[in-house]
Amino acid sequence: MRTGRIWDCLARAIAATGTAEHVDRLIDLIGADIAHDLVTVTRYSATRMPEFVKHRRFSDEMVRRYLENYYVFDPFYACWRREQRLGIVPLRTLADDEVKRGQYIAEFLAQSRICDEVGILLADGGDWCLGIFLDRTEKPFRDSELALLTERLPVFASLHALDIRANWIKAGTLADQKTELGAGQYIEPVPGDVSLAAEGRSQACYGGVDHVSQDTDCSFDIQRFQRSCVRGNRILGRKGCDHKEVRGCRQEARRNQDDERRKEGVRKQGGR
Structure with missing residues (x-):
């Protein structure tokens, strides 16, 4: 694969954090330099049965x-x-x-015509x-291909953690606990923000709804937040996020929401 292709996939994955395109763009990035025939995406819980999220070129019947x-x-489950590795x-x-x-x-993979698979397991809350x-x-996958995935794992984990935090912001709060990236790495919490109980995101989070839509009445500059976090998180080897900038995004979102509510109130009064 051309070197420029991986950067294109990375740029698209960064831009898609906090949107319904996140998982698809993350799949593109993960598989950019690793030849594969099928893709499956599953959520695992330590206490509940798995949730199947999506697939590429797999069978709905399977x-x-x-x-x-x-x-x-399932040995991964x-x-x-x-x-919880x-x-x-x-x-x-x-x-x-x-x-x-x-x-x-002997049965499931054989029926699916799969001879080898590798899982990239990313923290997803709770x-x-x-x-x-x-x-x-x-x-089978070669050792060099597995090594390449391992080398890029911090980027995959950081992008998914950023997506989780973007959705927390959309819900009106940030977690005051660390967001785990794996391999002993974390995105640090934002001091002073209210904690959101992270019991794991429902499968709806991976559906067809853009959870950080610029069309909602509580929209904010998500690209600005992305830039601050990407600069501050483990992708670039630094610690935490730019707390002042994140709080500024939240304050701006609240002002926009309050403005829209006032406008809506005026419209309702005018219609009486």
Whole structure:
């Protein structure tokens, strides 16, 4: 792949944080230099059954079978429930002899014509993670490809953490707890902001609704927030966010919301 292509994918992924396009653009970035045949995206919880988010070139019928029967045999799901391990998780690291003989590999992957897969597990709030899986149908992933994913993991994790925080801002609050990126890295909280109970985002967060729409009455300059966070977070090796700028975005959003409410009140009074 041309070097310029990865930068294009990164730019699009940054621009999509906080919108309904986030997961798709993150998939594009993750798979930019890694050849793959299929993509599946699943949310895992340590206490609840998985949620299937979306797929590319996979079978809707196999999704149904997974959720009805095979998720209980999923070694990635079992690993998350047991260890809650974030990062790059190749199937080969989980596939002992028992798993190889089990229903997930022997039946589910075989029926899906998948010979190898690697999961990129990103913190998704509470005891949830977002798992983006690259799948191959003919040959396994090379060690050099897994190393490349591992090298880029902090970028993937930072982008997803930024998306979570953008949605928290849209909901009117920021978390006062650290947002975990994996590998011992965090985005620091914004002091003085009210905590949002992060019990994991519902599947609706990955649907067709733009959760940071510029058309809403509480819109704000999300690009300004993105720039401040990207400068301050672990992508560029610095700590935390630009707290003053983030608070400025929130104050601006509240002013816009108050203005719109006043205008709406005037319109209603005028219509009486």
